[in-house]
Amino acid sequence: SGQGPDILNIGNTWSASLQSSGALLPWDAKNFEAIGGKDRFVESALGSTGVGGQDPAAVPLYSMAYALYYNKKMFKDAGIEKPPTTWDELVTTGKKLSKDGKSAIGVEGSNLSNNIHQVFVLGKQHGADFFTPDGKADFTSDGAVAAVKQYVDLMAADKIVAPGNAEYAQNQSLSDFARNKTAMVLWQTASATFKAQGMNDDDWGVAAAPVQSGTPGSGKSTNSMVAGINMAVFKNTKNIDGALKFVKFMTGDAEQRILNKAYGSIPPVKIAQLDPAFDTPALGVLRDTLRTSASALPQVPEESQFETVVGTAVKELFADAAAGRPVTTASVKAKLEKAQQQMPKK
Incomplete structure (x- = not known):
């Protein structure tokens, strides 16, 4: 409709389905660079961002297992x-x-x-x-x-x-x-x-x-499947610079610690995961599961x-x-x- 928001939260399992609509901004190298780089994110979380072999349709916001x-x-x-x-x-x-x-x-x-x-x-x-x-x-x-x-x-x-x-x-x-x-x-x-x-x-x-x-x-x-929430940007946004800045803020090291502590989830950002708050008996199991034994649901439309x-x-x-x-x-x-x-x- 062109009347939606600039940015949306999506359950990560639907990334590929929503990607197939063509409505979401592809996260190519340039767009990832604008938020600090793709290599900041944990591999398992990136595995639930869209169809393999294509630019991701979203970026991870918080991870669960x-x-x-x-x-x-x-x-x-x-x-x-x-x-x-x-x-x-x-x-x-x-x-x-x-x-x-x-x-x-x-x-x-x-x-x-x-x-x-x-x-x-x-x-x-x-x-x-x-x-x-x-x-x-x-x-x-x-x-x-x-x-x-x-x-x-x-x-x-x-x-x-x-x-x-x-x-x-x-x-x-x-x-x-x-x-x-x-x-x-x-x-x-x-x-x-x-x-x-x-x-x-x-x-x-x-x-x-x-x-x-x-x-x-x-x-x-x-x-476990790789559970969590991603952020996506509508391709037709008239405020791409503002959208990228907001995604950069939400996936920044400091905000990742704040968000995931509040939700009891695991940061998909590598540096944020090193915070001792995510090494508790409850969260350590989830973090280790995401690192070693979780698989993304099929990334198909x-x-x-x-x-x-x-x-x-x-x-x-x-x-x-x-x-x-x-x-x-x-x-x-x-x-x-x-x-x-x-x-x-x-």
């Missing part, structure tokens, strides 16, 4: 000394915690984006990316099917997620966690949310999100549709699990085939 948060009181009451590090351990631990009307781990079964974040990570652990190298949807590979089934099976087979979680979409799992109804949640940068829910910092602990075996690291031990159709497939599978209907490899594959058919044809 998923971690496993656990309720210390519930763990102590169950005689559990440390959080699980693998999915098998999570299920074993979870069965000790799922009793007396309480559940081991919460999910947001009707939150499409959260569903995508979780199954994407599990997909990486199963060797699947959901898209081929040339950008075509690939939702029905063995790895993708195994990833979705493993996630839904936390409710369907392992019985460590309460059936009511199938309807959660608005942070209800965090509320259950704060009220000692759920012992664990997989969430991104949750400390500020817990405080708002009335929890003290010593009520909860945080650990790296589980992997299939071993410890988090590169490749199959990916245990169809990423937004991917979140919608596959996120909906997972939502429907959780509904099946909650209703007691069987969730099988065949039923998972059928849902993913339906999702793939809804994607734009290339």
Whole structure:
């Protein structure tokens, strides 16, 4: 319309989708130089700024990662000394915690984006990316099917997620966690949310999100997507100099420390990350995850549709699990085939 603002915040997973509109300013070498240079930013954060091989459509503002948060009181009451590090351990631990009307781990079964974040990570652990190298949807590979089934099976087979979680979409799992109804949640940068829910910092602990075996690291031990917020500039702005100056200020070392301390997130600017404030037990796990074991969601123009159709497939599978209907490899594959058919044809 030409009537929008000069600058906008965007969830980093949508960078490539919005880039495909052609409305955003490309961050070429000249524009990066105007804000201090591209090499100031952490590589993982730059990985979620647009399609590979093209100039980024945005610059990182703050970074987040998923971690496993656990309720210390519930763990102590169950005689559990440390959080699980693998999915098998999570299920074993979870069965000790799922009793007396309480559940081991919460999910947001009707939150499409959260569903995508979780199954994407599990997909990486199963060797699947959901898209081929040339950008075509690939939702029905063995790895993708195994990833979705493993996630839904936390409710369907392992019985460590309460059936009511199938309807959660608005942070209800965090509320259950704060009220000692759920012992664990997989969430991104949750400390500020817990405080708002009335929890003290010593009520909860945080650990790296589980992997299939071993410890988090590169490749199959990916245990988080690269979460966060980017800043983009509309290409048709009549105030490009002012826009670049504002982005430079927001991504400057000093403001990065202020912003990310306030949000409980991690600065995507290298120098700002060195501040001791980001080396606390809560934030150190997130920082290390972003450095070593996080992967960017597929940087393809169809990423937004991917979140919608596959996120909906997972939502429907959780509904099946909650209703007691069987969730099988065949039923998972059928849902993913339906999702793939809804994607734009290339």
